[in-house]
Structure formats: C-alpha cells, structure tokens
Amino acid sequence: MNVAPMSLRRRLVLQLLGIAAVLAILLYLTVRTVANSAAEATQDGVLGAATLAIAERLQGGETGVSLDLPYEAFSILGSISDDRIFYRVDANGETLTGYADLPMPFDPEAAVEPAFYSATFRGAAVRIAATSRTVLVNRQPLLVSVAVAQTRQGQEAIAQRTANLAAAIGLGVFAFAAMLSMLTAGSVLGPINRLAEAVGRRGPHDLRAVDHPSPQELRPLVSSLNGFIARLRGALSRTETFIAEAAHHIRTPLATVRTRAEIALRTSETDAARETLRAVIRAVEESSRSATQLLDHATVVYRSDRLADGPVDLAKLLHGLTRFYGPTAELRDLTLTLSGADGPVMVQGDQLLVESALRNLIDNAIKYSPPEGEIELGLEPRGDRVAIMVKDRGRGLGGRKSSDLTRRFARGDNVGDVVGSGLGLTIVEEVADIHGGAFELTERKGGGTCAELLLPLR
Amino acid sequence: MRRTAIALAVIMLTLRPAAAFVTEEEAFFPAAGAEAKTVSVLSTTDTDVLRPAIEAFQAVHPDTAVRYVVASSQEVYAALADDRAAFDLVISSAMDLQMKLANDGFAATYTSPQTSRLPAWARWRDQVFAFAQESVVLIASRRGFKGLVIPQTRRDLTELLRDHPDVFRGRIGTYDPRASGAGYLFATQEARQSDSFWRLAEVAGSLSPRLYSSSLDMISDLKSGRLALAYNVLGSYAGPRLESDADGVVVEFADFTLTLLRTGFIPADAINPEAGGAFLDFLLSTRGQALIRDRAGLPPIDEAALSSRPHLRPIRLDAGLLVYLDRLKRKAFLEEWSSAMSQD
Numbered sequence: 001m002n003v004a005p006m007s008l009r010r011r012l013v014l015q016l017l018g019i020a021a022v023l024a025i026l027l028y029l030t031v032r033t034v035a036n037s038a039a040e041a042t043q044d045g046v047l048g049a050a051t052l053a054i055a056e057r058l059q060g061g062e063t064g065v066s067l068d069l070p071y072e073a074f075s076i077l078g079s080i081s082d083d084r085i086f087y088r089v090d091a092n093g094e095t096l097t098g099y100a101d102l103p104m105p106f107d108p109e110a111a112v113e114p115a116f117y118s119a120t121f122r123g124a125a126v127r128i129a130a131t132s133r134t135v136l137v138n139r140q141p142l143l144v145s146v147a148v149a150q151t152r153q154g155q156e157a158i159a160q161r162t163a164n165l166a167a168a169i170g171l172g173v174f175a176f177a178a179m180l181s182m183l184t185a186g187s188v189l190g191p192i193n194r195l196a197e198a199v200g201r202r203g204p205h206d207l208r209a210v211d212h213p214s215p216q217e218l219r220p221l222v223s224s225l226n227g228f229i230a231r232l233r234g235a236l237s238r239t240e241t242f243i244a245e246a247a248h249h250i251r252t253p254l255a256t257v258r259t260r261a262e263i264a265l266r267t268s269e270t271d272a273a274r275e276t277l278r279a280v281i282r283a284v285e286e287s288s289r290s291a292t293q294l295l296d297h298a299t300v301v302y303r304s305d306r307l308a309d310g311p312v313d314l315a316k317l318l319h320g321l322t323r324f325y326g327p328t329a330e331l332r333d334l335t336l337t338l339s340g341a342d343g344p345v346m347v348q349g350d351q352l353l354v355e356s357a358l359r360n361l362i363d364n365a366i367k368y369s370p371p372e373g374e375i376e377l378g379l380e381p382r383g384d385r386v387a388i389m390v391k392d393r394g395r396g397l398g399g400r401k402s403s404d405l406t407r408r409f410a411r412g413d414n415v416g417d418v419v420g421s422g423l424g425l426t427i428v429e430e431v432a433d434i435h436g437g438a439f440e441l442t443e444r445k446g447g448g449t450c451a452e453l454l455l456p457l458r
Numbered sequence: 459m460r461r462t463a464i465a466l467a468v469i470m471l472t473l474r475p476a477a478a479f480v481t482e483e484e485a486f487f488p489a490a491g492a493e494a495k496t497v498s499v500l501s502t503t504d505t506d507v508l509r510p511a512i513e514a515f516q517a518v519h520p521d522t523a524v525r526y527v528v529a530s531s532q533e534v535y536a537a538l539a540d541d542r543a544a545f546d547l548v549i550s551s552a553m554d555l556q557m558k559l560a561n562d563g564f565a566a567t568y569t570s571p572q573t574s575r576l577p578a579w580a581r582w583r584d585q586v587f588a589f590a591q592e593s594v595v596l597i598a599s600r601r602g603f604k605g606l607v608i609p610q611t612r613r614d615l616t617e618l619l620r621d622h623p624d625v626f627r628g629r630i631g632t633y634d635p636r637a638s639g640a641g642y643l644f645a646t647q648e649a650r651q652s653d654s655f656w657r658l659a660e661v662a663g664s665l666s667p668r669l670y671s672s673s674l675d676m677i678s679d680l681k682s683g684r685l686a687l688a689y690n691v692l693g694s695y696a697g698p699r700l701e702s703d704a705d706g707v708v709v710e711f712a713d714f715t716l717t718l719l720r721t722g723f724i725p726a727d728a729i730n731p732e733a734g735g736a737f738l739d740f741l742l743s744t745r746g747q748a749l750i751r752d753r754a755g756l757p758p759i760d761e762a763a764l765s766s767r768p769h770l771r772p773i774r775l776d777a778g779l780l781v782y783l784d785r786l787k788r789k790a791f792l793e794e795w796s797s798a799m800s801q802d
Contacts, residue, residue, distance in 0.1 A: 066786060066790065067784075067786045067787070068786075068787065068790060069781045069784045069786065069787045070781070071650050071778050071781045071782075072778070073781075074776075074777045074778045074780055074781050075774065075776055075777060075778030075781075077777055078776040078777030078778065079776065082582050082583035082776070082777075083777075084560075084561045084562075084563070084583075084777075085561060085777045085780060086561075089786075096785075096786065097784050097785045097786045097787075098784070122562065122563045123563060124563070153583075
C-alpha cells in the first residue's frame with residue numbers, strides 16, 4: 001500500500017503526451033478524410049465533365065445516332081494520372097460504341113447531372129459516371145446513355161500521398177507537443193524544485209523562516225512550513241532557556257551551599273566532619289561545573305542560529321586562557337605551555353563559542369592530567385586552516401574512538417573517579433561544525449591525549 | 459555474331475496452324491551459352507532492324523534465346539486481344555493500339571532503373587515504354603518539283619499544290635488511312651493538331667493522289683520518279699534511304715512535325731516476363747539506345763532533341779489515343795477524309 005506516488009514531472013509529461021497523441025491522431029484522421037473526399041470529388045468532377053462533354057457530342061439525324069468522341073475529354077481524364085479509361089454508349093438497349101460489358105445503371109434517365117457509382121471492371125476497381133440524353137432520330141426521341149469509367153489509381157495515389165502527409169503532420173504535431181510538454185513540465189515544476197533545493201540547502205541548525213519567492217499555489221505549503229519552523233524554533237528556544245534557567249537556578253544555591261560548607265570546614269573540629277565537608281565541597285564543585293557546561297551547551301545550540309560573526313584572534317585568546325588557567329594548573333603542580341602564538345592568528349567566527357570550546361578542552365586536560373604533568377597548548381597552520389592543539393599526559397582515550405566521545409553525555413570507560421557531565425567534547429564538536437571546522441581526539445605516543453580543533457583561517 | 463544469323467530461320471506467312479493471327483516472319487536466335495530461357499518478342503519492327511540489338515543483348519545474356527516474330531500492327535493487336543498469344547514483349551509503332559491493349563488490361567506493370575529514367579511523356583502507367591522517337595516527314599524529289607521551292611510548312615505546301623496543279627497531279631503519295639494503321643494514326647493526330655490538315659487534304663484530293671499502305675513503297679516510288687512528293691512518311695525509313703540520293707529531300711515541317719514513339723510492353727500473360735523485362739531494359743539502356751541509333755537507324759528517346767528542335771511534337775502517349783479507335787469516331791473520320799480526298 002505504501003507505494004511511492006508517481007513523480008509529478010512524469011505524471012504531467014505522460015498526461016500531456018496522451019493529449020498530444022489524441023490530438024495528433026484526430027488531426028491525421030481529419031486531414032485524411034477531408035483530403036480523400038476532396039480527391040474523390042475532384043476525380044468525380046473531372047469524370048462527370050468528361051461524360052457530359054461526350055453526351056453533348058451526341059447527334060441525332062435521319063439515319064441514326066452519331067457521336068464525335070471529344071479527344072480532349074479522354075486526354076484530360078488521363079492527365080491527372082495514367083488511369084485506364086472505359087466508356088460505353090447505349091441507345092435503345094444496344095451498345096453503339098465502347099465496351100459493351102461496362103456496367104450501366106439499370107434505369108438511365110435523362111438528367112443534367114451525371115450519376116456516379118463504383119464497380120469492378122476487367123479486374124480493376126473503377127468509378128463510373130453515367131448520364132443520358134434524348135436525341136431525335138427520324139423525328140422520334142431516342143434515349144442515349146453514356147457511361148465513362150476510370151480506374152482509381154490516381155485517386156489512390158493522391159490518397160496515399162495525403163495519408164503520408166497526414167501521418168507526417170500528425171507525427172510532427174506529436175513531436176512538437178512532446179517537446180512543449182517537456183518544457184511545460186519543466187517550467188511548471190521549476191518553482192517546486194527551486195523551493196525544495198532552497199530548503200534542502202539549509203544547514204541542520206538553520207531555523208530561519210523560508211522567504212524563497214514561490215508561486216501562489218505553493219504559498220500554503222511555504223506558510224505551513226514556516227509555521228512549523230517557527231513552532232520548532234520556539235520549542236527549541238524554550239528548551240534551551242529552560243536548561244539555562246535550570247543551570248542558573250542550580251548554580252546559585254550550590255554557591256551558597258559551598259560557602260556555607262567552607263565556613264563549616266573552617267570551624268569544624270573533628271577530622272571526620274572535615275573530611276565529610278571536603279567531600280561535600282568537591283561534589284558541589286562538580287555539580288556547579290556540570291551546570292556551567294549545560295549552560296554553555298545551551299548557549300552553543302542557541303547561538304548557532306545567530307552567530308556573532310567576526311574576526312577572532314586565536315593567539316590573543318589562548319594567551320588569555322593560559323593566564324586564566326595558570327593558577328588552577330599550579331594548584332595541581334601542572335605546567336601550562338603555549339607555542340605558535342607569537343603573532344595574531346585570525347579566524348572568522350563567534351569569539352564566545354570558540355572560547356567556550358577552548359575552555360572545555362583545557363578544563364578536560366587539567367582534569368585528567370596526573371600531578372606534575374605538562375599541558376601543551378599550540379597553534380599550527382594547516383593549509384587554509386589552523387589547528388589548535390591541547391596535549392596532555394593523562395589517561396588517554398582508553399581505546400574509544402574520537403566520534404564516540406563527542407556524543408552528548410558520552411564518557412570514556414577510563415574516567416574512573418573523575419566527575420564529568422559528558423557534555424564538554426560535545427560542545428567542542430558543535431563549535432567546530434558551526435564554524436566549518438573539524439575536531440579530533442588522538443592518543444599520544446607515550447600516553448596522554450591530543451585534542452585538535454581545526455578552524456578555517458580568515 | 460554471324461552464327462546467330464546462320465541459325466536464323468525465316469518463315470514467311472507463318473506455317474503454324476495454331477495461331478489465328480498472321481505473322482510475316484519468325485526468327486530464332488539460340489542462346490550463346492547453355493540455354494536456360496527463351497524470350498518471345500512480337501514486333502512490328504523488321505528483324506533486320508533490331509538484329510544488332512538482339513545480338514548485343516545475347517552477348518550480355520548468353521543464357522537467353524530470342525524468338526522474334528514480326529507481324530503487322532493490326533495482327534499484333536489481334537494476337538494479344540483476341541488470341542491471347544503468349545509473348546514476353548510486344549513492340550509496335552502503332553501507339554494507339556499499344557495504348558488500347560494496355561488500357562484494356564493486357565499489359566503488365568514493370569519498373570526497373572532503365573524504365574524509371576524515361577521521361578514521363580515516353581511511358582504510360584509503368585506499362586508502355588517508348589524506346590525510339592521517329593519523326594513523320596515529307597519527302598520530295600528535286601526533279602519532280604521542277605525547280606519549285608521545296609515547302610517548309612503545311613501552308614507553303616498547300617499554296618504550292620494550289621498554284622501548280624499541273625506539276626503535282628497524280629504525283630502525290632500519302633498513306634491510305636483506311637488500309638494502314640500508321641496512316642490512320644498520322645492523319646488523325648494531324649487533324650487533331652491543326653486545321654491545315656483538312657485544307658491540305660482538300661487540295662491534295664483534287665490532284666488525284668496515290669494512296670499507299672507502307673512508307674517503303676512511297677520511298678521507292680519517289681526514287682523511281684513516279685512521285686514528286688510523299689506526305690507523312692516515317693523519317694527513320696526515309697532518312698537512310700534518301701541519304702545517298704542527291705534528288706531526294708527529307709522535310710520536317712516547321713509548323714509542326716509529328717513524332718511517333720515506338721513502344722514496347724510486357725503482356726500480362728507473359729510466360730517469361732523477367733526475360734521480356736531484361737530485353738526491354740537492354741533496349742532502353744545507354745548501349746541499347748546507341749545501337750538503335752547507329753545500327754537500326756531509329757532515333758533514340760532524347761528529351762534534349764525535342765527541346766532543341768521545338769517543331770517536333772511527340773504524339774502524346776495517353777488515353778486520348780483511344781478516342782480515334784472508337785468505332786463511330788473512326789467511321790466519321792474516314793468518311794470525312796474520303797470526301798476530302800475524292801473530289802474529282
């Protein structure tokens with residue numbers, strides 16, 4: 001039941017072709033019929049004229065009927081085509097001259113107009129015109145009938161030629177109509193195709209309204225599509241707002257809890273209580289980080305629709321981040337170095353998002369590095385892109401692939417006791433995508449991870 | 459090629475009792491190679507005229523024997539129409555009778571590259587094909603004219619006869635259309651083309667003309683001095699016979715000169731129509747036409763000759779030819795002709 005409906009183009013072309021075929025056949029039949037009857041009328045006209053011309057040469061007299069057969073009548077009959085000609089002149093039931101076995105109408109009457117009929121004579125189909133004249137022989141009226149027959153070769157030749165011509169016209173009309181129907185189908189379906197293309201070209205996060213110019217018939221579709229997009233955007237935005245709100249509302253009380261816990265730590269007297277309070281503080285810290293990342297992620301997704309597009313100096317950014325994370329690293333006896341950032345390195349993008357991605361990478365490196373390790377930050381041009389590298393000597397990827405770890409809420413198997421949300425790398429990956437860049441995690445020789453974010457140079 | 463001539467059998471006034479029509483001579487040309495088929499030709503043209511063409515044909519078709527039967531045009535017509543005699547090709551100079559036979563369904567349709575090359579006026583319905591065009595001429599004797607200017611038109615001739623009856627009385631020869639089919643065809647076609655025919659007939663009729671049924675007789679009587687002029691003689695016969703004669707003059711009238719088409723067709727009842735077609739094709743081929751011109755003395759079909767000599771008027775090969783074969787028409791025409799010719 002779920003058969004794909006026939007393509008619009010094919011449906012349109014087939015229907016137009018069907019109409020064209022019907023019209024071409026009608027045209028063929030019409031041309032043939034009209035031409036055939038015209039040919040027959042012409043032949044009959046000439047045949048009738050010849051018959052009358054012969055009848056006019058009939059003369060009565062004292063001795064009998066005489067006939068001076070007109071040469072031109074026969075010659076003209078033969079001139080249309082080389083048709084065979086037969087004739088018969090009867091008086092008083094006796095054949096005066098001509099072919100005595102030529103079929104004659106039963107009851108010849110004196111008439112001005114000749115009678116036409118078809119017959120077979122000597123193995124050939126003939127058309128016969130017959131007429132009669134009354135002549136005076138010995139002062140007595142005598143009815144003389146004249147019949148002239150002609151084979152129909154000429155008429156058949158004309159009919160054949162006409163049929164060929166009609167067929168050619170029919171085919172020509174059909175071919176022309178077929179061509180036109182292709183063009184018509186193309187021009188009718190063009191706006192639909194263009195609209196489909198315009199919608200298809202959009203990026204995965206592009207939720208702008210479709211403002212492609214469309215014909216009237218497509219407007220309901222476009223407006224429903226736009227309504228749908230608007231609802232989707234609304235829902236998305238509400239979700240992100242909700243997350244952001246939620247993260248905010250979680251962080252604020254957490255800060256309070258942390259402050260209180262620290263005060264309690266300072267004033268507590270037993271070791272057991274102090275230990276418990278430290279654990280509380282650490283858990284609160286991690287919860288706060290997760291809330292921050294959720295907020296970051298929501299920001300990335302939200303901002304991907306409306307990027308603050310501008311020049312970003314990666315060197316300056318990395319210098320800033322090195323200074324910012326320096327104290328944190330020192331707390332864990334980690335060395336933070338930066339290379340390749342002597343001059344400005346410019347990319348096009350959203351400074352806030354790029355910074356968010358880099359924060360996550362550095363944060364991860366610090367989190368997973370053993371004490372007294374070294375974290376190397378570096379910038380390295382790669383053709384028309386620049387690689388931002390964050391290398392650590394941590395526990396590596398544990399055999400997982402880079403693409404596995406960048407999924408939302410996915411975490412490595414070897415994270416152990418390190419607290420994390422599984423959102424950090426997802427944010428990095430999304431920032432890379434938005435900027436037309438790439439992100440990859442690789443295992444370092446001698447242990448540790450190399451995170452590499454590629455962004456196109458400005 | 460002498461060997462075919464040796465094999466030639468001439469039978470005067472045929473001995474075969476089966477045929478009701480009368481033949482004048484019958485010749486048999488055996489095949490050069492192994493004999494596979496025989497083509498039977500019924501013709502009004504003398505064997506000697508077409509002998510070179512027949513022998514050349516057999517050189518190309520060594521497996522074909524040729525039976526060549528000569529008869530008068532009336533007998534040729536009777537052979538087909540009444541006896542339904544079996545021939546593979548019928549050749550005749552009587553265009554009207556050929557047309558009548560074809561019109562009445564005795565001719566088969568035949569097409570070949572050779573027949574398609576023929577101009578439209580030289581064929582009818584792909585059934586009747588012309589292979590020679592012969593002018594109908596006046597022949598005159600300079601001695602017989604006694605220094606008078608030889609006329610170039612019918613009007614000149616009529617005036618000449620009217621002005622000098624003493625010179626021409628009893629010394630004019632022409633066909634008797636009552637006895638000769640060719641004479642009847644020439645007379646009727648001329649009467650159809652121009653009224654000058656009847657004026658000429660009236661003037662000639664007052665000068666006790668001699669009537670003939672053969673062109674050859676008129677030519678020999680002119681050469682012997684019995685005739686001063688002969689009217690409506692076949693140019694193909696007169697030309698070669700008067701060529702060497704300083705006295706004889708051949709005149710193609712400038713007002714118009716009838717041109718007869720010698721035609722052939724393959725009968726519908728032919729036993730061996732392919733062989734008949736092959737012989738016809740040979741007659742129409744470039745080589746056949748050259749032989750007809752050079753060895754038979756018959757002018758080949760030549761459209762260019764007609765346009766360069768516009769006075770030549772080919773007798774139209776069409777249904778009009780049937781008209782004068784009509785019984786009443788013939789009777790009326792001959793009555794009128796007789797009354798014009800016999801005024802004294």
